[in-house]
Ligand code: SF4
């Protein structure tokens with residue numbers, strides 16, 4: 001298939017892709033705050049118990065939380081693809097130095113080769129460069145769990161050296177992952193059966209099970225290794241972004257977010273009446289690291305300016321959330337607030353040249369960012385807009401990581417697609433007194 005020229009805003013330039021440029025009206029996207037993930041795997045189990053609990057799906061973890069830098073599922077997926085790309089373009093997988101950052105190139109310009117360009121360069125006839133993981137690499141979902149780089153020095157005067165901010169000398173962090181529902185999916189580009197498609201209404205990428213013949217080209221050419229082959233059906237499967245929930249067709253309790261759970265357990269079947277809901281993995285997140293939503297896309301692939309959509313604000317305005325390995329070239333729609341304690345060189349490789357500024361912004365958040373961070377995980381409905389009502393200053397520090405920090409107890413209000421208020425919350429954590437007469441475990 002002849003590759004075509006398409007625009008990839010995350011790379012700040014045109015690149016080659018097996019299909020003509022075409023964009024959905026809305027795009028499924030998410031922001032994860034890696035600084036808050038505790039690897040409880042509640043998200044992983046919520047996904048498994050919803051979609052992959054059947055025979056033949058035993059090793060399928062559409063949502064996974066990995067211990068980085070050593071881990072990954074399949075084992076070492078990112079190291080392997082980085083190595084393959086570097087072999088094709090030795091020492092030149094770099095961002096252009098001193099490029100001016102513009103609206104169309106917010107992180108600068110990537111000078112190296114994407115998986116699609118590297119495939120053309122390699123001349124193998126593949127649409128994207130990749131590899132098929134071995135069975136051994138799929139054998140466990142969180143390799144090297146909690147394994148850190150190096151060990152703290154034990155001499156008395158350097159005892160704490162391993163855990164001093166801003167950078168830990170000894171470090172690891174948790175990377176929660178699912179399908180990025182990419183703008184230029186490697187899986188879709190790879191499929192010789194044209195069994196993979198991207199939905200116009202929300203940009204969700206799906207595998208048509210009736211067209212798939214199990215050639216595993218998607219397994220090979222998704223750089224994030226999200227599609228998986230199912231031995232019992234002989235076809236491939238992948239994360240479906242809980243699309244019935246995004247469409248607002250999932251049965252949920254009419255009491256969600258409003259009444260006590262004691263009442264709700266008797267009625268869990270009222271449909272959400274068209275209100276788009278976050279996916280299962282997002283909605284259960286214990287660490288409150290996740291926010292998922294939909295962003296509006298222009299015909300040319302740029303995002304419609306939507307200043308008060310929380311995802312638009314975090315990604316395009318505050319630039320505190322960055323795409324995961326944008327250099328692969330698929331324009332992933334999963335964005336991450338990088339871990340603040342990890343060496344910058346590693347973060348730049350994983351999240352691109354915006355990593356330093358993103359960490360700095362997160363370390364000393366301004367008034368708006370603090371308010372928006374409080375929207376995470378307060379409701380299951382997708383937040384389309386937020387509004388901030390100003391409150392009093394409750395704290396200040398003249399030298400907080402080298403900057404002035406002020407804390408205002410503002411109220412942030414979230415709205416659904418129809419503009420209906422979902423909830424409001426304050427920057428200072430609200431306190432609730434539990435009613436002793438209705439909670440059995442109250443003392
Ligand atoms: S539920 Fe949230 S905190 Fe727990 S592992 Fe998943 S992403 Fe991390």
Ligand code: SF4
Pocket residue numbers: 178179180181182184185186187188205221222223224225226227238330
């Ligand atoms: S993350 Fe992989 S499976 Fe998901 S859309 Fe992108 S290329 Fe396809």
